Amino acid sequence: MKSLRTRLLITFAGLILAGFTTLAIMAGGQISSGTVEDFTTQLTEQASLVARALREPVEHAREGETSQATLLAALQTYASQGNVQVTLYDRNGRFLLNNSGDTSGPTGTAEVTAARSGQISTDTRSNIVYAAAPITEDDELIGVVQLAAPLSEVQSLVSERWLTLGLGVLGVTTVATIAALWLSNTLVRPLGNLQQAANQVAEGNFSQRLPENRQDEIGQLSRAFNHMAAQVEAMIEEQRTFASNASHELRTPLTTIRLRSEALRDNLVDDATAQQYIVEIDDEVKRLGNLVQDLIMVSRLDAGQLEVGHEQIEPTRFARQLIQQLATQANTSQITMTLDAPAELPIIEASLSHLQIVFRNLLDNALKYTPTGGTIEWQITAVNNKLHHIIRDNGQGIAAADLPHLFERFYRADKSHSRTIAGVGLGLSLVRLIVEFYGGEIWIESEGVGMGTAVHIN
Known part of the structure; x- marks a missing residue:
């Protein structure tokens, strides 16, 4: 060829x-x-x-x-x-x-x-x-x-003039051929560089980049390639981090289950400790189940396989029921949960389970990071037939450096309590994916550590 x-x-x-x-x-x-x-x-x-x-x-x-x-x-x-x-x-x-x-x-x-x-x-x-x-x-x-x-x-x-013409054509063709050779090299060399760079990326060198000094179509192609390579590099790095964190999060409860089950099998503990181990095993199994469900949901969202729900949901009733479900947990920590929403709000057409994942995650986070005696307020308003949710707490707040990363998978802002506070860092990432899947938007505000947090959803 x-x-x-x-x-x-x-x-x-x-x-x-x-x-x-x-x-x-x-x-x-x-x-x-x-x-x-x-x-x-x-x-x-x-x-x-x-x-x-x-x-x-x-x-x-x-x-x-x-x-x-x-x-x-x-x-x-x-x-x-x-x-x-x-x-x-x-x-x-x-x-x-x-x-x-x-x-x-x-x-x-x-x-x-x-x-x-x-x-x-x-x-x-x-x-x-x-x-x-x-x-x-x-x-x-x-x-x-x-x-x-x-x-x-x-x-x-006439022969002399024909000869002059022929020599002229030969000369012009020679010069034009040299120019064509230069032009073809000018066009093909960047394509060769692009091919080499693409091969490097295919071999796993995702840091490969092309010069972007040209202002023509080849320069546009180089910039598009560099953007693609950067996106691929970021995606691969995210996948590596995701896989590493997922395996780590899976390994921890599995290790606990294995150690506790071995102790129970070999009768190495008394009855009281055995009951405690059974409770711990049950908690870790639930944690594993939740993690697997979250991973499955994230995977389906990434693959575009999640189906839009068409259930008719009353926002105020939904919020009241969800707060009621969490009342026991809130009362245990002496946290006051309130709802500020009018009785009549536009009906939401969505999947009830999807909404429960979104707002259950947000309320769970608020409960985890709000100290004893604190307050959590859920406010719902309607503007131009669109709902605006604010879940506000007076908890420990979020550092400014952590705010841009809160929706990253497996990111834990409070790393000092990452083991003592349940969760694997998938919740907010999953929440954002579902909100955006339904055409909404979400953002988080905090004045800083100790200043509480406000989560906004449109």
């Missing part, structure tokens, strides 16, 4: 050669016909001049005042000056004399016949151009002079 560089070079050079060859052929044809026309015109003008010059000698010869030798000398002079053959005819078109001294020759030629009628005429026969002009005295025809010149001189000139 021919390379792109070779195909471009052949195409450019072929088009240029074909174009200039066509132009050269057309120009050469014009030059050839123009040269012959110029030659014929010059011969015609020369015949007219010779006719005027022979007027007096011919008239004297008719009157017997000039000898044939004198007339021959005149013909020879004009023949040598014009490098032509000069033939003299009488008024009736009969051959009289030529510059070679011949006194007999062809008669009745077309150009001589035409000249007898008072016209300067030309004809071409056997690669010889003939021009005949009338010789007149007081508007009376007294003879005809014929000039003959071979076309070989014209053909030689």
